[in-house]
Amino acid sequence: MKESIYNVTGMSCAACARTVENVLNKNENIEAHVNIATEKVNIKYDEKKYDFEKIKEIVENSGYGLIETLSEEEKMQIYENRIKSLRNRLILSIIFIIPLFYISMGHMVRLFLPNVINPEKNALIYAVAQLILTLPIVYAGRDFFIHGFKNLLRKSPTMDSLIAIGSSAAIFYSLYATYMIAIGDGEHHMNLYYESAGTIITLILLGKLLEARTKGQTSSAIKKLIGLQPKKAKIIENGQEKEVLIENIKTGNIIIVRPGEKIPVDGRIIKGSTSIDESMITGESIPVTKNEGDKVIGGSINKNGSIEFEATEIGKDTVLSQIIRLVEEAQGSKAPISRMADIVAGYFVPAVIFIAVVTGSVWYIGGSGLTTALTFFISVLVIACPCALGLATPTSIMVGTGKGAEKGILIKSGEALETAHKIKTVVLDKTGTITKGKPVLTDLKIYGNYNENEVLQLAASAESKSEHPLAEAIVNKAEEKNIELKKHEKFRAMPGYGIRVQMDEKEIQIGNRKLMTSKKIDINQAEKDYEILSDEGKTPIFISVNNELAGLAGVSDVIKETSKEAVERFHKLGLEVIMLTGDNEKTAKYIAKEVGIDKVIAGILPFQKSEEIKKLQSQGKFTAMVGDGINDSPALAQANVGIAIGSGTDIAIESADIVLIRNDLKDVAEAIELSRATITNIKENLFWAFFYNVIGIPFAAGIFYAFFNGPKLDPMIAAFAMSLSSVSVLLNALRLKLR
Numbered sequence: 001m002k003e004s005i006y007n008v009t010g011m012s013c014a015a016c017a018r019t020v021e022n023v024l025n026k027n028e029n030i031e032a033h034v035n036i037a038t039e040k041v042n043i044k045y046d047e048k049k050y051d052f053e054k055i056k057e058i059v060e061n062s063g064y065g066l067i068e069t070l071s072e073e074e075k076m077q078i079y080e081n082r083i084k085s086l087r088n089r090l091i092l093s094i095i096f097i098i099p100l101f102y103i104s105m106g107h108m109v110r111l112f113l114p115n116v117i118n119p120e121k122n123a124l125i126y127a128v129a130q131l132i133l134t135l136p137i138v139y140a141g142r143d144f145f146i147h148g149f150k151n152l153l154r155k156s157p158t159m160d161s162l163i164a165i166g167s168s169a170a171i172f173y174s175l176y177a178t179y180m181i182a183i184g185d186g187e188h189h190m191n192l193y194y195e196s197a198g199t200i201i202t203l204i205l206l207g208k209l210l211e212a213r214t215k216g217q218t219s220s221a222i223k224k225l226i227g228l229q230p231k232k233a234k235i236i237e238n239g240q241e242k243e244v245l246i247e248n249i250k251t252g253n254i255i256i257v258r259p260g261e262k263i264p265v266d267g268r269i270i271k272g273s274t275s276i277d278e279s280m281i282t283g284e285s286i287p288v289t290k291n292e293g294d295k296v297i298g299g300s301i302n303k304n305g306s307i308e309f310e311a312t313e314i315g316k317d318t319v320l321s322q323i324i325r326l327v328e329e330a331q332g333s334k335a336p337i338s339r340m341a342d343i344v345a346g347y348f349v350p351a352v353i354f355i356a357v358v359t360g361s362v363w364y365i366g367g368s369g370l371t372t373a374l375t376f377f378i379s380v381l382v383i384a385c386p387c388a389l390g391l392a393t394p395t396s397i398m399v400g401t402g403k404g405a406e407k408g409i410l411i412k413s414g415e416a417l418e419t420a421h422k423i424k425t426v427v428l429d430k431t432g433t434i435t436k437g438k439p440v441l442t443d444l445k446i447y448g449n450y451n452e453n454e455v456l457q458l459a460a461s462a463e464s465k466s467e468h469p470l471a472e473a474i475v476n477k478a479e480e481k482n483i484e485l486k487k488h489e490k491f492r493a494m495p496g497y498g499i500r501v502q503m504d505e506k507e508i509q510i511g512n513r514k515l516m517t518s519k520k521i522d523i524n525q526a527e528k529d530y531e532i533l534s535d536e537g538k539t540p541i542f543i544s545v546n547n548e549l550a551g552l553a554g555v556s557d558v559i560k561e562t563s564k565e566a567v568e569r570f571h572k573l574g575l576e577v578i579m580l581t582g583d584n585e586k587t588a589k590y591i592a593k594e595v596g597i598d599k600v601i602a603g604i605l606p607f608q609k610s611e612e613i614k615k616l617q618s619q620g621k622f623t624a625m626v627g628d629g630i631n632d633s634p635a636l637a638q639a640n641v642g643i644a645i646g647s648g649t650d651i652a653i654e655s656a657d658i659v660l661i662r663n664d665l666k667d668v669a670e671a672i673e674l675s676r677a678t679i680t681n682i683k684e685n686l687f688w689a690f691f692y693n694v695i696g697i698p699f700a701a702g703i704f705y706a707f708f709n710g711p712k713l714d715p716m717i718a719a720f721a722m723s724l725s726s727v728s729v730l731l732n733a734l735r736l737k738l739r
Helices: 014-025 052-061 072-109 123-140 142-153 159-182 186-191 194-218 220-228 319-332 337-365 370-383 387-406 414-422 430-434 452-463 469-480 513-518 524-535 563-572 585-595 606-618 633-638 666-701 703-708 715-738
Strands: 002-009 030-035 040-045 065-067 232-237 240-245 254-257 266-271 274-277 288-290 307-313 409-411 425-429 435-446 490-494 498-503 506-511 539-545 548-559 576-580 599-601 623-627 641-645 658-660
Touching (some): 014 030, 014 052, 052 065, 123 159, 159 186, 159 194, 186 370, 337 370, 337 666, 370 666, 370 715, 409 666, 414 641, 425 430, 430 623, 435 469, 435 524, 452 469, 452 498, 513 539, 524 539, 524 585, 563 576, 563 666, 576 585, 585 599, 633 641, 641 666, 666 703
Parallel strands (some): 425 623, 623 641
Antiparallel strands (some): 030 040, 232 254, 490 498, 498 506, 539 548
């Protein structure tokens, strides 16, 4: 099954989305999900039976359009054209609704009305003038009628159908009244509803314009990310600097970037050093120092040094492109909570039409007259638009995933965003997650007649040829202290023991207790220090010179500065925190104690981690697994929510549900908090959308008027209320941006 995302055109509400979804899903080997907020359809289909053209034909037969690919510029242009079209139509409506309203309602509030159009003196001209002023408004809202009646005939009524039926009923009844006036019955000037139809269309257009503009704000994260990538770059070709379009850059090109310029694509520095602002991609506010050999991320900003780098990833393979793709996919996906709203919205419009017909019939049969029956019929149709219901979930997901992306938290789907709020247990890998994943020399104890720098020089010089991570830690410490390394004459690695080196007529041996014992080197004076280092979870390394103990080094994978704070945040969120590691239990427990972890599961192999996750789940614990996404991938996939933590290009996209670009455990807590806030926001939206319709429809049907002598709901007020409900849901979703 192939999976593709296409753009759907012509949709106006949740019922439209439901129609497109149903039409596609009726076909064998097609599974489609339509998102009204993003106006996209995610389709899984058998590519042996279907291609884009066949799918497009299916969608077009249902009254909508399908576009295969759109560049971001084209998307923006379509969006801007829609805003412009709605604005122009609204302006046209307002120009004609003002005089229409004045003529139809002015005399009721004792405003001056010339005799020529006074209903008491010239009822026919009064009626015809209103008809003439209504026609341009109908033209401005023509899409409501075209799409509304088409979908009604296809037995898939939408919001446009409700507006079209309600407005048409008002207009046709007014035309009947105009005819009665023309044949001499002037009293029918009281039965003209042109202004109701005109006002309904105008207010719906206003609501649509506000909705379109607000929708634009919900996808601002995507716009910001797209805006990060420069259009051009400077490459070095045959020793000359040359400016090229970014799409013409090839892997291996040497690119030069000066201070203040954006990094065009991903690469590795080959010349120069600088600091780079990666905040828009990683969420890290402090510029990162970069030297030769370091990776750079496309879209980040070069701050203060000129660099040359080799392009390693271009086009869709860059980190920025992957982030944009992930955010788009997440915004286009559905959360489980939205399925209920989709089902309700799908059946809602036919139910509303039925309720409106019953309402009008009951009032007419009850003897209230055609005018009163028509008023209630139109009010029910107009107020019951399911737009707010359809927008409740996808808009919150759009804003939530966008907000996450701004903070360097990539939530891959609406389902992941929703599921994360249920997490009760957080399982953490140790190496690279709680710790930095890189051994560091933390202690150096000196014995005999040596000083610290002298022992460090000898040890680092001896280890300089070794590729062991512990050796690298000793060499790095010497480089930090600017200690010059000496050349050695003979080097011998002894697996399981350590190394032996000849240097300056001295024999240096570096290794574990077994090495010292085998060479009968006295280490009694270091026993206490050895025990302390071991208890602290550090790896002790003995250093001897000419068979005499000279030093004891403590090497450890140090805890990240933010790990303790992150665990504290987990506890504040009411979460149980477990460490799952292949390291020895003594080291694991020391680190767990340092950061405040509740439970340790140590000494297990990577493939056993997923089994441990299963055990936790069997105990009823809704579990998140946090790891580096490579050797932890089975556990990430097994967990209820898999969270890959890593920096830059080391994103583990496949196994995890949530990807954290920054190498910061605090972002796990941030992701869970964001999920909780988003779900709360969705529930608020759904409550108000349901509450609005539960109250609005009975009110529009006249129940309060009939039984409690309350007010009648004028169709114009119903139209205003309907538009306001959709905008209020969108504005509530936008509150997530303030987090």
